[in-house]
Amino acid sequence: MSWNFNKPLVTMVDSATNEADKQLWEREDLGGITEDNHRMPMPVVLLVVLTVFTAFAITFPLWGQRPTAAIYAGYVKAMNSPEIASIQDDDAAMKKIVQMNVGGPYDALLERHPVTMNDLRIIKPQVEALMAKGVDLEEYTVVGDQIVLANFEGNFKADGTRERKQPWWDKGYTIDIFYVIYFFALVIILIKRLPPSTWQPKHKH
Numbered sequence: 001m002s003w004n005f006n007k008p009l010v011t012m013v014d015s016a017t018n019e020a021d022k023q024l025w026e027r028e029d030l031g032g033i034t035e036d037n038h039r040m041p042m043p044v045v046l047l048v049v050l051t052v053f054t055a056f057a058i059t060f061p062l063w064g065q066r067p068t069a070a071i072y073a074g075y076v077k078a079m080n081s082p083e084i085a086s087i088q089d090d091d092a093a094m095k096k097i098v099q100m101n102v103g104g105p106y107d108a109l110l111e112r113h114p115v116t117m118n119d120l121r122i123i124k125p126q127v128e129a130l131m132a133k134g135v136d137l138e139e140y141t142v143v144g145d146q147i148v149l150a151n152f153e154g155n156f157k158a159d160g161t162r163e164r165k166q167p168w169w170d171k172g173y174t175i176d177i178f179y180v181i182y183f184f185a186l187v188i189i190l191i192k193r194l195p196p197s198t199w200q201p202k203h204k205h
Helices: 015-027 043-059 067-079 090-100 107-112 119-134 171-190
Strands: 140-143 146-149
Touching: 015 171, 067 090, 067 107, 067 119, 067 140, 090 119, 119 146
Parallel strands: none
Antiparallel strands: 140 146
């Protein structure tokens, strides 16, 4: 099983190993199933690549950011306005609140994490309490009906405390990328240790 990297895209073993593999391939009837030595069809390869790319794209840390108290601060402030207080229908009031907050820095996050009027009524006292303390609302995550300090620990701030904001990149994503590279590298190595695809078994038993 000697390695040969002269032509790694053709085969990664020496000629003696290739010949031994060919003889074994011809001898083994695989239970009556005749396996050829064709290359993987390009559409299948592209489909696998597309699947991996799509999976990474939709799970990118920035896309999967958790909702923070900061993104709903504008909604909470709008609830106290006379214009919203005069609207009796919750759906109409919520629609108006959304319209009043369009164009802010959290539009994308608000679109991904919509809330109802009842949701706002539940988190409103908690958001207002945090605002009264003067804390950074981006460091607090909305989990169900509770607003809690985010479980992220970033760089140290000027006051000596840790920044509690979700990073744009996380360790889980790095691990995922490592395992995908590991998987494809291993598959390529295993395939390239077979005889070159230019050779086809005759299946004569």
